[in-house]
Amino acid sequence: MSRAPSIVPQQTDHDTYLVLNDFGKLGRAWCEADEEGTDRKTLIRRLMEDQYSHPIRIVAFNTAEGWSRDVTKDIADELRRSIAEYDEVPRSVQEFVEVTVRH
Template identity: 65%
Template sequence: MKKGIALVSRAPSIVPLNPADHDVYLVLEDFGGVLGRAWSETDEEDANRDTLINHLLDGEYIRPLRIVAFNTAKGWSRDVTVEIADELRRRFVELDEVAPSLLEFVERAAKR
């Protein structure tokens, strides 16, 4: 490294580029075995509540454990697992089939 030149990491941020009144939803998943638990990677456009619920219903998460929401512009964050599970439960009546991992998620959330 030359004097006066610093190396800067260019890893993408999970904080929205335009944080004005933008709630972000992230899912903690259990990938099992050696992979363990991790926060699922998601596109900025897909980190909203409606898209998250649709992705859960479509089976896009292997084994969701916890869901958190935050809004950096407003300065808050919270666990929304139970809230999302309640919304999913209400939508189950409209579905022909529900993934077993999603049923487990809703059952675990009900015990919180």
């Protein structure tokens, strides 16, 4: 029987960001990402590239440091502050920021 690959990052000190996306009738799921694509900068870029149809929660963790936390509001605030820098902002990001900042 083969073993499932570990989701623990190989780098010893790496903050990992994961997105919970709402797929409507299909339900919610944590989106897959390669290890190199789980840093904060890449997360922001992927959100602005509209790679998530309806992000609803973002968590970050660092196994080497032994912490995890919900960073949804932090990411929404960062996006809200930087929206003016972009020519186009995906509707998914606009809705994510509006809903998150409102709560």
